[in-house]
Amino acid sequence: MKFPGQRKSKHYFPVDARDPLVAQIQQENPLSRTHLVGVGQTIVDIEARVDDAFLARHNLSKGHSLVLEEDKAEELYQELKERNLISHEYPGDTIGNTLHNYSVLADDASILLGVMSQDLKIGSYAYRYLCNTSSRMDLDYLQPVSGPIGRCYTLITEDGERTFAINEGDMNQLRPEFVPEAAFENASALVLSSYLVRGKPTDPMKDSALKAIEYAKKHNVPVVLTLGTKYVIEGKQEWWIEFLKEHVTCVAMNEEEAEALTGEKDPLLAADKALEWVDLVLCTAGPIGLYMAGYTEDELKRESTLPLLPGRIAEFNKYEFSRPMTKASCENPIRVYSHIAPYLGGPVEIKNTNGAGDAALSALLHDMSANVYHKANVPNSAKHVAKCLTYSSFSQICQYSNRVSYQVLTQHAPRLSRGLPEREDCLEEAYWER
Ligand SMILES: Nc1ncnc2c1ncn2[C@@H]1O[C@H](COP(=O)(O)OP(=O)(O)O)[C@@H](O)[C@H]1O
Numbered sequence: 565m566k567f568p569g570q571r572k573s574k575h576y577f578p579v580d581a582r583d584p585l586v587a588q589i590q591q592e593n594p595l596s597r598t599h600l601v602g603v604g605q606t607i608v609d610i611e612a613r614v615d616d617a618f619l620a621r622h623n624l625s626k627g628h629s630l631v632l633e634e635d636k637a638e639e640l641y642q643e644l645k646e647r648n649l650i651s652h653e654y655p656g657d658t659i660g661n662t663l664h665n666y667s668v669l670a671d672d673a674s675i676l677l678g679v680m681s682q683d684l685k686i687g688s689y690a691y692r693y694l695c696n697t698s699s700r701m702d703l704d705y706l707q708p709v710s711g712p713i714g715r716c717y718t719l720i721t722e723d724g725e726r727t728f729a730i731n732e733g734d735m736n737q738l739r740p741e742f743v744p745e746a747a748f749e750n751a752s753a754l755v756l757s758s759y760l761v762r763g764k765p766t767d768p769m770k771d772s773a774l775k776a777i778e779y780a781k782k783h784n785v786p787v788v789l790t791l792g793t794k795y796v797i798e799g800k801q802e803w804w805i806e807f808l809k810e811h812v813t814c815v816a817m818n819e820e821e822a823e824a825l826t827g828e829k830d831p832l833l834a835a836d837k838a839l840e841w842v843d844l845v846l847c848t849a850g851p852i853g854l855y856m857a858g859y860t861e862d863e864l865k866r867e868s869t870l871p872l873l874p875g876r877i878a879e880f881n882k883y884e885f886s887r888p889m890t891k892a893s894c895e896n897p898i899r900v901y902s903h904i905a906p907y908l909g910g911p912v913e914i915k916n917t918n919g920a921g922d923a924a925l926s927a928l929l930h931d932m933s934a935n936v937y938h939k940a941n942v943p944n945s946a947k948h949v950a951k952c953l954t955y956s957s958f959s960q961i962c963q964y965s966n967r968v969s970y971q972v973l974t975q976h977a978p979r980l981s982r983g984l985p986e987r988e989d990c991l992e993e994a995y996w997e998r
């Protein structure tokens with residue numbers, strides 16, 4: 565496990581391998597490991613620049629992620645091919661992206677539960693998916709299917725807006741028996757997306773997601789839900805609120821999804837509202853940066869030394885140096901908020917915003933895993949006097965998530981092609997002290 569940030573703090577771990585005492589302990593007690601689990605829809609992103617007329621011709625509404633009928637998807641693909649509009653093809657899926665990025669950042673294992681075409685042809689989409697996925701992602705549990713994996717036509721119009729058109733293939737055919745309980749033992753978190761419930765009523769994917777949640781709860785693994793797109797939430801707010809209350813520890817969303825869920829346009833107020841249903845919120849807001857909201861124990865709250873920020877909740881970041889906890893594990897819970905503007909104001913040139921939100925979430929999940937890992941290996945550390953959800957503070961996680969989003973904005977693909985630059989191994993020096 566490579567650790568997120570604060571490499572020089574007294575709590576930094578893994579400890580220096582050159583210390584003979586530590587080396588001896590590590591030989592006697594091999595380090596306990598953890599991993600992230602995700603249930604995903606195996607999808608390849610097929611990216612093309614199109615005009616508004618193209619969207620109109622194929623009855624697509626801009627900014628939406630829509631599942632197409634097979635014949636409509638084929639028509640769309642044929643036009644893209646004939647007009648030579650396809651610019652890039654990458655493995656996608658909001659969960660696949662998140663697990664891959666997690667594995668790259670943490671240099672550690674994640675487990676993808678999903679489907680994969682059993683007869684792989686070299687050059688096929690399934691083949692490309694596997695070739696461009698981190699070797700740290702464990703794909704051994706994938707369910708073989710006879711059909712193709714999903715295709716996500718990522719249609720980018722001149723205004724930079726992305727419209728997703730999905731040809732689902734067999735991506736929703738994951739059956740509950742391919743969700744093994746063993747994957748949840750020692751897991752640090754289960755990550756799911758709201759896309760999993762929008763298949764046909766006969767698709768087994770939703771039951772598989774519920775099975776995964778059942779095992780996560782049984783093994784005390786936090787459930788993290790990413791909202792994917794506002795269109796899956798709109799009109800079904802009540803259903804999602806009940807789902808969050810019943811199953812979810814942490815919700816990740818962008819400001820549009822947050823508004824669809826809570827009715828609040830202001831991301832800070834939306835995040836605050838979501839705390840009625842979950843313990844931790846990550847709300848990205850494009851060029852505005854990102855917000856986190858959560859709970860901490862009153863006695864353990866830590867005041868920020870950064871400038872206090874104005875907002876719909878006055879000086880809302882006052883305790884952002886605290887570490888997130890579940891509300892239930894606090895005797896006197898207080899709400900904590902943090903915000904950060906885009907790293908360096910955003911890249912000079914944004915290559916593609918695809919995957920920026922997934923990237924932010926992968927950094928948060930890395931921090932959650934680091935906490936589990938540290939606790940298992942140094943249980944008597946001062947870090948674990950209270951039961952926290954993360955290794956770092958709200959403020960530090962905001963900075964880390966933001967930094968990882970920036971990295972994705974500077975490249976075309978939605979998945980990190982490599983980790984953050986080594987020079988930043990100590991983010992404090994390069995950025996956090998700025
Ligand atoms: N136009 C932009 N300028 C600067 N930073 C951006 C821009 N768009 C996104 N970001 C960064 O990427 C993060 C996630 O982007 P966002 O667009 O909110 O996610 P999503 O892709 O889920 O909609 C933001 O919190 C911000 O740090």
Ligand SMILES: Nc1nc2c(ncn2[C@@H]2O[C@H](COP(=O)(O)O)[C@@H](O)[C@H]2O)c(=O)[nH]1
Pocket residue numbers: 604605607608609629655656657658659661716728730757759792917918919920921922923978
């Ligand atoms: N599992 C699904 N993933 C989808 C779907 N529609 C789009 N996407 C994926 O989202 C990411 C981009 O994420 P963002 O953080 O930029 O919002 C992209 O790679 C797509 O593959 C879907 O229906 N299901």
